[in-house]
Amino acid sequence: MADTGLVVARFRRHALVESRAGDVYDCRILGRRLRPVVGDNVEWRRERDGTCVVRAVKSRESTLRRTDSRGRPEAVAANLSQLIVVLAPHPEPDWFLLDRYLCAAELTGLKAAVAYNKMDLVNSEPNSLEVYGAVGYSVVQTSAVDRTGLDGLEQLLDGERSALIGQSGVGKSSLFNALLGGEVQRVGRLSGKLLQGRHTTTTSVLHRHPGGGEIIDSPGVRNFAPFIERPGDVQFGFREFISRREGCRFDDCTHRAEPDCAVKAALEDGAIDRGRYENYGKLYELTASAREY
Ligand SMILES: Nc1nc2c(ncn2[C@@H]2O[C@H](COP(=O)(O)OP(=O)(O)O)[C@@H](O)[C@H]2O)c(=O)[nH]1
Ligand SMILES: [Mg+2]
Ligand SMILES: [Zn+2]
Numbered sequence: 001m002a003d004t005g006l007v008v009a010r011f012r013r014h015a016l017v018e019s020r021a022g023d024v025y026d027c028r029i030l031g032r033r034l035r036p037v038v039g040d041n042v043e044w045r046r047e048r049d050g051t052c053v054v055r056a057v058k059s060r061e062s063t064l065r066r067t068d069s070r071g072r073p074e075a076v077a078a079n080l081s082q083l084i085v086v087l088a089p090h091p092e093p094d095w096f097l098l099d100r101y102l103c104a105a106e107l108t109g110l111k112a113a114v115a116y117n118k119m120d121l122v123n124s125e126p127n128s129l130e131v132y133g134a135v136g137y138s139v140v141q142t143s144a145v146d147r148t149g150l151d152g153l154e155q156l157l158d159g160e161r162s163a164l165i166g167q168s169g170v171g172k173s174s175l176f177n178a179l180l181g182g183e184v185q186r187v188g189r190l191s192g193k194l195l196q197g198r199h200t201t202t203t204s205v206l207h208r209h210p211g212g213g214e215i216i217d218s219p220g221v222r223n224f225a226p227f228i229e230r231p232g233d234v235q236f237g238f239r240e241f242i243s244r245r246e247g248c249r250f251d252d253c254t255h256r257a258e259p260d261c262a263v264k265a266a267l268e269d270g271a272i273d274r275g276r277y278e279n280y281g282k283l284y285e286l287t288a289s290a291r292e293y
Helices: 095-108 127-134 150-157 172-180 182-195 231-237 262-269 274-289
Strands: 002-011 014-019 024-029 041-046 052-057 063-067 073-078 082-087 111-116 138-141 161-165 205-208 214-217
Touching (some): 024 041, 095 231, 095 274, 172 214, 231 274
Parallel strands (some): 082 161
Antiparallel strands (some): 002 014, 014 024, 041 052, 063 073
16 A cells, blocks of 8 residues: 655665654665655555555655765755754854855755854854844754753744754754654654664654654764855855845846946945855855865
């Protein structure tokens, strides 16, 4: 009997699929061309020998894509509605990585927010973060250790399918455990055998948050290259550029060397942050060279 289900984790040619009844099944993925990712809705069924197979992937509402080592797009997660980028005082924030994530969120049509974690170690968030609040991103200060700001984070998660992402060591897993507590164990019990011996540190796993929403715990990344088809698209990932570009002399202005550029004028006025502008330029160049970085 065929049924629809939700991919909660994917390993090479297997996927853990949550049925509509809420049970998790280990399914073989049928066919090389079938490439489900976490968050995909799939058609699956139990065969006569008792094994389960994924037969088809349903169309997606969104696909978060990265650039692989050959410059090709690779789906990372499907049907997300939000990215929550986690930063911390240690390891030192990589602002370019943050801007790449935010750019990917914008271009994928996802909401995005920033969690500045390990607030128990510092008195205030860094000045550089104010820029992100100013351009309209929610910024929450959290501590997985003393539970500061977890309610603010939960409000962001409610009703969304979010991926917690960011550099390794910022506290994603700790936040995850603080938020889910017993829930992680519940999922563990459901699919404990299924996850056992598998590389759960290298694959994303989707969990349901008891307070509402779903969270995807993704493995730590050093690098994330959003897949962007044309360098000219990069500007649409920097939301403070969008309202200003109409003021540029050229319709196809890239806001780098062109004269009469409204984005550069805003930069000179201090209305656009220099760090953001420079990261835009870097991402433009990298997209033009279409290589992994
Ligand atoms: N002081 C402090 N340490 C934290 C906090 N969150 C995580 N850590 C520590 O930071 C290290 C990395 O945490 P982890 O959750 O594994 O980070 P991940 O790589 O992003 O998943 C661990 O030693 C945690 O105990 C926090 O809010 N405050
Ligand atoms: Mg982790
Ligand atoms: Zn311009």
